[in-house]
Amino acid sequence: MVDRWRWLFIRSQRISPKRGRNYYLKEKSINNKEIYSLTLDLSDFESVKSFPERYEKMIGSRKIDVLMNNAGAINKDFELSKNGIERTFQSNHLGPFLLTSSLFPYLNHDGARSSYAHEVIPKVHKTGKPGLDMNNLNSEISYASDGWEAYGQTKLENVFFTEELQRRADAAGLDWLTTVALHPGLVGTDIWRSTPVAKGSSGIKALSSMLFYNNVLTTEEGANTQVKLASEKNIAKGRYYDENGRLKELAPFARDSSKARELWDVSEKLTGCVFNVQ
Numbered sequence: 001m002v003d004r005w006r007w008l009f010i011r012s013q014r015i016s017p018k019r020g021r022n023y024y025l026k027e028k029s030i031n032n033k034e035i036y037s038l039t040l041d042l043s044d045f046e047s048v049k050s051f052p053e054r055y056e057k058m059i060g061s062r063k064i065d066v067l068m069n070n071a072g073a074i075n076k077d078f079e080l081s082k083n084g085i086e087r088t089f090q091s092n093h094l095g096p097f098l099l100t101s102s103l104f105p106y107l108n109h110d111g112a113r114s115s116y117a118h119e120v121i122p123k124v125h126k127t128g129k130p131g132l133d134m135n136n137l138n139s140e141i142s143y144a145s146d147g148w149e150a151y152g153q154t155k156l157e158n159v160f161f162t163e164e165l166q167r168r169a170d171a172a173g174l175d176w177l178t179t180v181a182l183h184p185g186l187v188g189t190d191i192w193r194s195t196p197v198a199k200g201s202s203g204i205k206a207l208s209s210m211l212f213y214n215n216v217l218t219t220e221e222g223a224n225t226q227v228k229l230a231s232e233k234n235i236a237k238g239r240y241y242d243e244n245g246r247l248k249e250l251a252p253f254a255r256d257s258s259k260a261r262e263l264w265d266v267s268e269k270l271t272g273c274v275f276n277v278q
Contacts, residue, residue: 034059042071042095043081045271052102063108063115066230069096069158070120074151078143085270086139088147092154097161097267101275109176116230117165117179119158132156132259137266159240159250160260161267166238167257168277178237180229184222185243217243 073091107115
């Protein structure tokens with residue numbers, strides 16, 4: 001990405017040390033690309049709500065060409081956030097929903113340079129219960145001990161969010177906006193350290209110990225689909241792409257527009273925002 005765009009902004013729950021991520025990216029970039037980063041805790045609504053102001057204070061009113069939501073948290077045990085919401089649900093869906101709503105005015109509306117909103121959706125969205133249990137979004141009725149069911153549900157919610165945002169943008173005549181969901185492949189990131197298999201080891205070691213995972217991607221390889229779709233001008237709106245950048249059809253239960261609308265309404269209520277797509 002640092003080779004393709006004039007400037008790059010990174011939001012993260014943790015800022016790397018002085019010679020950490022930003023230093024590495026600047027070393028990899030060309031033409032003195034500008035790279036900025038700000039802390040953001042998606043499991044804290046106040047952190048998300050304050051983000052646009054902090055963003056503008058740091059770099060001014062520059063418009064966003066590509067917004068990538070790539071949050072992923074798996075929690076072995078049921079845990080509530082400071083906002084009283086199950087942490088996986090808030091970190092993976094409600095936080096990105098609120099952030100996208102808050103940053104929507106900053107998206108580039110220039111027809112010559114359209115904006116893209118990407119939701120990174122691993123294939124585990126298929127572990128979500130068909131139809132999505134709207135009565136157990138917060139996992140208070142039941143929570144599987146390994147956390148995978150809750151994680152899969154949030155990835156299904158991400159699919160619904162992608163589809164519904166595109167429907168609303170199309171209805172409002174916002175032809176400058178393209179939303180997509182994508183599968184990055186099985187990537188060896190630190191997300192695995194919070195799963196039972198990790199047992200205190202690093203994410204890569206955790207995956208290596210699982211014999212049925214034979215093709216774990218590096219983080220660089222896992223970003224290929226995101227970079228590819230963010231760089232192309234003609235991609236299908238509101239659709240799902242696999243780890244090879246190929247357009248794929250979703251299961252019928254993942255294309256339920258009524259559930260997507262219902263989830264949107266619930267998300268607005270829980271986050272306390274009104275997401276006006278206009």
